[in-house]
Amino acid sequence: xxxxxxxxxxxxxxxxLVETEAARLLRSAYLLCGxxxxxxxxxxxTFLQARKSAHRFRxxxxxxxxxxxxxxxxxxxxxxxxxxxxxxxxxxxxxxxxPSVTFESDQxxxxxxxxxxxxxxSAEHREVVVLxxxxxxxIEQIAARIGATKGxxxxxxxxxxxxxxxxxxxxxxxxxxxxxxxxxx
Amino acid sequence: xxNCEDFRNRLYEYLDETLSAEVEAEARKHIEHCSAxxxxxxxxxxxxxxxxxxxxxxxxxxxLRPQLVRDIARGFSxxxxxxxxxxxxxxxxxxxxxxxxxASVVLVVVLVLSFATRPRRALERITTPGAVQxxxxxxxxxxxxxxxxxxxxxxxxxxxxxxTVSSAAFAYAKIPEQPQ
Numbered sequence: 001x002x003x004x005x006x007x008x009x010x011x012x013x014x015x016x017l018v019e020t021e022a023a024r025l026l027r028s029a030y031l032l033c034g035x036x037x038x039x040x041x042x043x044x045x046t047f048l049q050a051r052k053s054a055h056r057f058r059x060x061x062x063x064x065x066x067x068x069x070x071x072x073x074x075x076x077x078x079x080x081x082x083x084x085x086x087x088x089x090x091x092x093x094x095x096x097x098x099p100s101v102t103f104e105s106d107q108x109x110x111x112x113x114x115x116x117x118x119x120x121x122s123a124e125h126r127e128v129v130v131l132x133x134x135x136x137x138x139i140e141q142i143a144a145r146i147g148a149t150k151g152x153x154x155x156x157x158x159x160x161x162x163x164x165x166x167x168x169x170x171x172x173x174x175x176x177x178x179x180x181x182x183x184x185x
Numbered sequence: 186x187x188n189c190e191d192f193r194n195r196l197y198e199y200l201d202e203t204l205s206a207e208v209e210a211e212a213r214k215h216i217e218h219c220s221a222x223x224x225x226x227x228x229x230x231x232x233x234x235x236x237x238x239x240x241x242x243x244x245x246x247x248x249l250r251p252q253l254v255r256d257i258a259r260g261f262s263x264x265x266x267x268x269x270x271x272x273x274x275x276x277x278x279x280x281x282x283x284x285x286x287x288a289s290v291v292l293v294v295v296l297v298l299s300f301a302t303r304p305r306r307a308l309e310r311i312t313t314p315g316a317v318q319x320x321x322x323x324x325x326x327x328x329x330x331x332x333x334x335x336x337x338x339x340x341x342x343x344x345x346x347x348x349t350v351s352s353a354a355f356a357y358a359k360i361p362e363q364p365q
Contacts, residue, residue, distance in 0.1 A: 133236035
């Protein structure tokens with residue numbers, strides 16, 4: 001463990017982490033905050049904080065998990081500063097999400113719609129959705145990552161997916177049981 | 186025998202394949218007979234597929250800007266070497282426009298020169314003698330031309346005492362020799 005700690009504090013090893021983990025972190029950050037520029041800034045800040053707190057890395061988890069923890073805290077602080085952390089979910093849930101730009105394919109339209117809808121969820125719900133469906137984590141892994149019980153994670157996931165369904169325009173049958181969707185033009 | 190509520194509670198673990206072999210067999214048996222739970226399972230699988238695909242599609246173009254990667258690397262080395270901050274500041278100063286850098290140098294030189302010459306000028310003023318206005322056996326009075334202040338110096342024993350309380354220090358006194 002001490003060896004891992006010593007290794008991670010070396011700048012060139014952190015530089016390697018930038019090369020291997022930055023893209024994945026950036027994509028998670030983008031899904032969590034919904035803005036590419038903000039996501040870039042958050043990832044930069046994540047690595048700089050990682051450098052400062054490298055001595056606290058215990059080495060009992062993967063480096064990505066450690067970096068994600070830092071990113072998560074930064075995201076929450078960032079969203080709180082912007083006043084987006086707490087909001088009236090019931091109010092925004094009534095508004096449907098429609099991307100304003102034109103997309104080349106239905107898949108792209110669908111992806112943009114879902115990412116837009118994701119931003120309407122509360123931070124807790126959004127986080128479990130990203131961890132489950134983007135990071136592809138199992139329930140117990142999500143629970144460990146966010147420090148909640150498995151029951152809480154399952155409950156949040158259930159309601160988050162329900163909310164997403166409510167946010168998607170009705171003409172997009174996104175959650176059809178056969179895994180397909182149909183866009184009415 | 187697993188009922189619908191039990192199955193729904195274990196739906197995610199069933200998909201994660203983290204149930205024990207025994208519970209998983211019960212769950213499998215349950216959905217064979219329960220169309221509602223089978224539908225719920227298919228729905229979750231569909232949502233999983235769609236969300237994964239959509240999130241991948243929406244983020245696949247994202248990459249950290251090269252400038253940002255360089256900034257991070259610079260941040261790492263700056264924190265590794267404490268003197269780097271000074272070097273960075275110096276490099277920033279050197280890379281300033283010539284006019285700004287020249288003006289800064291001139292300003293610094295002027296400040297240094299004015300500081301260095303200040304005590305010398307004060308000394309010159311002190312050593313400038315004023316005219317002796319009045320002279321007695323024990324004291325002399327002189328006029329200080331700079332501030333026009335009057336001082337009285339009196340000899341007491343072997344010492345010379347300035348009896349005038351004055352803030353001015355620019356006085357010159359000439360005490361006559363005591364007659365033998």
